[in-house]
Amino acid sequence: MKSIILLAAVVLLSTTACQSQINNAKTETVKVYGNCGMCETTIEKAANKKKISKADWNEETKMASITYDSKKTTLDAVLKNIALAGYDNQSFLAPDAAYDKLPGCCKYDREKKQVAIVTQPAKDTTKPMQNHGSHQYDGMNNTSQETNQLTVVFDTYFALKDALVKTDGNTASAKAKDLETAINAVKMDKLPMNVHTVWMKVLNDLKEDAEHINGTKDISHQRDHFMSLSKNMYELIKVVKPAETVYYQFCPMANDGKGANWLSKESGVKNPYYGSQMLSCGKTVETIKQ
Amino acid sequence: MLSLAILFTLLISNLFAQKIVRYDLYVKDTIVNFTGKAKRAIAVNGQIPMPTLTFTEGDTAEIYVHNEMNEETSLHWHGLFLPNKEDGVPNLTQMPIKPHTTHIYRFPIIQNGTHWYHSHSGLQEQIGMYGNFVMLKKTNDPTFRKGIDDLATVPIVLSEWTNIKPENIHRMLHNANDYPALKKNAVQSYGEAIKAGHFKTKLKNEWKRMLAMDVSDVYYDKILMNGKPSTDLTRIEGKQLKGGDKVRLRISNGGASSYFWLTYAGGKITVVANDGNDVEPVEVDRLIIAVSETYDVVVTIPAENTAFEFLATTEDRTNSASYYIGNGIKQLVSPQPRLKYFEGMKMMNDMMKMNGDLDDMGMNMSLNQMDMNVVMYPEITGDAKPKQDDKDPNRYNANALADIVTLNYAMLKSPINTALPKDAPVKELKFTLTGNMNRYVWSLDNKVVSEADKILIKKGENIRIVIYNNSMMRHPMHLHGHDFRLLNGQGDNAPLKNIVDIMPMETDTLEFNANVEGDWFFHCHILYHMMSGMGRVFTYENQAANPLIPNPKLAQRKLFADDRKMxxxxxxxxxxxxxxxxxxxxxxxxxxxxxxxxxxxxxxxxxxxxxxxxxxxxxxxxxxxxxxxxxxxxxxxxxxxxxxxxxxxxxxxxxxxxxxxxxxxxxxxxxxxxxxxxxxxxxxxxxxxxxxxxxxxxxxxxxxxxxxxxxxxxxxxxxxxxxxxxxxxxxxxxxxxxxx
Missing domain, CATH: 2.40.160 (Porin)
Structure with a gap:
């Protein structure tokens, strides 16, 4: 009996201790986007500030109950920290870099994020184009749509290349996943004949390299596959002739001195095979433009 | 009919007569509460920052300063061309404005652009005496730029707040108190060095007699943009902002000692003017604004129903302030990641010779193009330890190392020809910026203001100044009353500036035509460096005496008292x-x-x-x-x-x-x-x-x-x-x- 009383006292004390942690406590329930249990940990950690604020996020409802000291902070200050950790919520959108860094399972759909208004490079740059986000792709004609679907492939390739330049295995893996998705999304029958032929030729290799890069976080393994990926991508880009100029670059030291190539949107050399170790090793060997 | 006539006469008078624009400024002690603690500050017309003063080129400014405090004050019109006696430097261009008296500044507005104004007395600038000073172009100005000069515009003055009295900060700096480092978690102790695998770096650093240093000296509790850490900018001049709108921000750095990184969540920042002078628009991802510089930037709201964060982060990345531009949910920009201090320490070790001189290892640095600090920036050099090739000529070039574009001075180009008169005699001056972090002594050629003579120049001369920074900190050097050309490789289109930020080991050359007589201060604009004596006075040969300085000897003694202070x-x-x-x-x-x-x-x-x-x-x-x-x-x-x-x-x-x-x-x-x-x-x-x-x-x-x-x-x-x-x-x- 005595021990039960003691236990009860301890429980009582500890609960009051818990409650007394945050003074002037105010609790609000708000929407925080996320997917899984891992998100819950990150969201709650971002909101947790000793004696000032804490959060309890529900995976089912995507609602967070946020308790904070109303004299020391605000709901928005807590939500800002949650957004900086990568999670959109009722007040803030996460920085893209923070969202990109989330593990795969946490990549929730960004419902709140608006599509950017496309301002075409008009001659009079002073007047913003008045077309609205929802009509973004409507105005495009068929020919541009054909190459358009490959533009996504190229752009994800460049993003992957940038990740390798930064020697960032995690991002590289994520970008390779995007590349796989982009490759699978291409509707072959819509491609012009000459592009179609090359596409058929490189498709399997592209997929395989992308899968391998996605499947590991080991940067050297990723770079090995990036060599053949770049080679195939080069064949493809040569027939497509993208609107923007692309540079085919070469580093003689990569691949154990045998040399390796890559594609870049910039003329300046940023080596994806060595990153900061030998960032500017290499040169442009071919300029591809329309 | 009558009203039409009145309107007409008004128009006429606007066009032909000089328009006098009068402001009354009431300077008063106040109590502020930025952090939960009530502290003393100085408010003008009841507000911090001081009110924005707006003029149009051609106006005459008449500014009545009513000093309602029990201490002296003054106001300096930063970056303005004006008669020397209106420049507002106490004990140099005028005697201080005594308590409970009124002083009138009256001068014609003969330029346009974004400038600012602040107290030049003691440390008053730190506690509230800073404000925007905007001079508009006349609408018929031939340099009027459609799409830039007619955009919706917001002036923003950046500043910092500390709960510690500035006099106390100044005293602590001189005693190498490491409390600010502690607050910023930048002590860089042996224990932390060992944990980071940098024990040898720390040892070498102390061997070379360096105290652990940071990119800035003072810890601030709050960063403010127009007096607030966070502002929602949803409408300008009554007009609701929407997706696709462009906004021009006139930004002045009124901070006493902080540089700020400026970044934007909605894409590129277009820089259109610097220090009140137009530059050819240049698109960047970020820029650093030196203490007392001004930049005009244009940003676009790229989507509907979203407000985009415009973020000002202190150079040491410990604190920031935000403007949310637009309506709707707030899109944040990535914060600037924490500095890699030990990488910075290692870099300093390499640059510091045993005798305390700096060694640029033959890199000929200038114009902020090579930033030694990039070794500390995770966003440029990655989170891990860099294994860079020591021979890489680009190893400090942020724009070559990363895919984001950082503004540097070489990218600034004036849209007009700024060449000086060709036939004028040239006088060349050389200065070395010198300093001693441990004792917080900052000087030019190892002499503080009170130890050096005034520098005599002649009216009509072209003055060329070559400045080399041999100290361990960067210094924003500011010249009063003149704009100078910063020789940055743009030939006749060199940009006009009145502040040049010089990083350690950099050499910059600037030139100006000596065209207004007077005693003009040339000094480091970091408030605590200036008060320690980092400056010089330019004076014209055989100039007329300043009527506001009845006793030049007394004035000089009072001016020198600043850096002689014990x-x-x-x-x-x-x-x-x-x-x-x-x-x-x-x-x-x-x-x-x-x-x-x-x-x-x-x-x-x-x-x-x-x-x-x-x-x-x-x-x-x-x-x-x-x-x-x-x-x-x-x-x-x-x-x-x-x-x-x-x-x-x-x-x-x-x-x-x-x-x-x-x-x-x-x-x-x-x-x-x-x-x-x-x-x-x-x-x-x-x-x-x-x-x-x-x-x-x-x-x-x-x-x-x-x-x-x-x-x-x-x-x-x-x-x-x-x-x-x-x-x-x-x-x-x-x-x-x-x-x-």
Whole structure:
């Protein structure tokens, strides 16, 4: 009996201790986007500030109950920290870099994020184009749509290349996943004949390299596959002739001195095979433009 | 009909007559509460920042300054072309505005652009006396840029707030107090170095006699944009902002000592003007704004129903302020990641020669193009330790290393020809920026304002100035009353500026035509550097006397008083075995200090040493001094002590004069040699602030009198620490140390 009383006292004390942690406590329930249990940990950690604020996020409802000291902070200050950790919520959108860094399972759909208004490079740059986000792709004609679907492939390739330049295995893996998705999304029958032929030729290799890069976080393994990926991508880009100029670059030291190539949107050399170790090793060997 | 006529006459008078624009500014003490603590500040017309003053080129400004405080004040119109007596530098271009008096500044507005104004008296700028000063172009101005000059515009003045009184900050800086580093988590102690695998780096750093340094000196509690840490900008001049809108921000850095990184969540930032002068639009991902610079930037709201964060982050990345531009959910921009301090330390080690000079290793740095600090920026050089090739010519070039574009001065190009008159005689001046972080002495050519003569120039001359920064910090050098051309490789289209930020080891060349007589201040705009004497005065030969300076000798003495000021420090350890303490008064060159060890009984004894010395040399490692020692201790009858040299010495009651010299050895150990009037010689090694961990300091002392001491200090806060030590005279003790 005595021990039960003691236990009860301890429980009582500890609960009051818990409650007394945050003074002037105010609790609000708000929407925080996320997917899984891992998100819950990150969201709650971002909101947790000793004696000032804490959060309890529900995976089912995507609602967070946020308790904070109303004299020391605000709901928005807590939500800002949650957004900086990568999670959109009722007040803030996460920085893209923070969202990109989330593990795969946490990549929730960004419902709140608006599509950017496309301002075409008009001659009079002073007047913003008045077309609205929802009509973004409507105005495009068929020919541009054909190459358009490959533009996504190229752009994800460049993003992957940038990740390798930064020697960032995690991002590289994520970008390779995007590349796989982009490759699978291409509707072959819509491609012009000459592009179609090359596409058929490189498709399997592209997929395989992308899968391998996605499947590991080991940067050297990723770079090995990036060599053949770049080679195939080069064949493809040569027939497509993208609107923007692309540079085919070469580093003689990569691949154990045998040399390796890559594609870049910039003329300046940023080596994806060595990153900061030998960032500017290499040169442009071919300029591809329309 | 009548109203039409009135309108017409108004228009006429606007067009043909000079329009006088009058502002009344009431300067008053106020109490502010930025952090939950009520603190003193200065408000003008009841607000911080001071009100935005707007004029159009061609107007005449009439500004009535009503000083309602009990202290003197002044207002300087930063970047303006005006008669010297309106420039607002107390004791140089006018006498200070006395308490409870009114002073009128009256000058024609003969330029346009984004500028600002601030107090030039003491440290008032730190506590609220800064504001926007906007001069619009006339609509028929041939340089009017459609799509830029007609955009919706918001002036923003950046500033910082600290709960500590600025006078106290200034004093602490001069005493190398490491409390700001502690607040910023930038102590860079041995413990942290070992954890980061940088023990050798730290050792080498101290070997080269450097205290751990940061990119900035002062810890601020809040960063403010127009007086607030966070602002929602949803409408401009009554018009709701929507997706696709462009907004022009006129940004002035009114911070006393902080540089700010500017970044935007909605894409690129287009820079359209700098220091009030138009530049060809240039798109960047980010820019750093030096203390007292101004930039006009254009940003676009790229989507509907979203507000995009425009973020100003201090250079040390400890704090920031935001403007949310647009309506709707707030899209954040990635914060600037924490600095990699030990990489910075390693870089400094490589650059610092044993004699305290900097060595740029043949890189010819200028115009902020090579930023040594990139080694500390994770967003440029990655999170991991960089394994860069030391031969890579781009290893400090942020724009070559990363895919984000950072603005540098070489990218600024004036849309107009800025060449100086070709036939004017050229006078070339060279300055080396010098400094000593440990003692917070900042100077030009190792001379502070009070130690140097005014620099004589002739009206009509082209003045060319070559500045080399041989100090360890960057300095925003500001010239009053003139714009200069910064020679940045743009030929005749070199940009016009009135501040140039010079990073360590950089050399920049600037030139201007001497066209307005007067005494013009040229100084570092970091407030605490300026108050330490980092500046010069340009003066024209045979110029007319300034009617506002009736007694030039008195004015000069008061001007020089700023950098001659003595800074006081006091420390005492209330320990179980006695009181240990010291007290010091120091300025640029002189030091008057007293140390004491007072036991609680005669066996422990009582002793004090007082030294008056002068620091010599640029690095101030050497300080000869005269001293006076007094001690009393009862060791027993006629007990005598022998020192290492066999000299005997009764310490029972001794009062002697001495001559000596202090020298700072590598590892920052202070070596003291002292010879006393009784012929006794004493050599001593001592260091009191070895950072073991973030809060723990180790101290030791040993001398040829066979005295020794070792102690540990645990720092609680700015004023208190726990200390335990063992002293050969007084034995073991523990106590509380109070420092001021």
């Amino acid at each position: 800074h006081f420090m006091f420390q005492n350890d209330f320990a179980t075995n006695g009181n240990d303490g010291e007290m010091m008064l120091q300025n640029t060159r002189w030091s008057i200090g007293s140390e004491w060890r007072l036991g609680y009984h005669n066996m422990h004894g009582y002793e004090t040493e007082t030294h008056i010395g002068r620091y010599l040399g640029k690095m101030q490692w050497l300080m000869p001094f005269v001293g006076f020692d007094w001690r009393y201790r009862k060791m027993g009858i006629d007990e005598q002590e022998k020192n290492l040299f066999g000299q005997t010495n009764t310490k029972d009651n001794r009062a002697v004069l001495s001559l000596g010299v202090n020298y700072t050895l590598p590892m920052l150990v202070r070596f003291q040699t002292e010879i006393f009037t009784d012929g006794i010689v004493r050599l001593q090694l001592m260091r009191e602030d070895i950072p073991v961990t973030k809060r723990l300091r180790f101290a030791f002392m040993v001398n040829t009198d066979k005295e020794y001491m070792a102690g540990l200090n645990y720092i609680f806060n700015r004023n208190f620490s726990l200390r335990t030590h063992y002293d050969s005279d007084m034995g073991f003790g523990a106590g509380l140390t109070f420092s001021y």
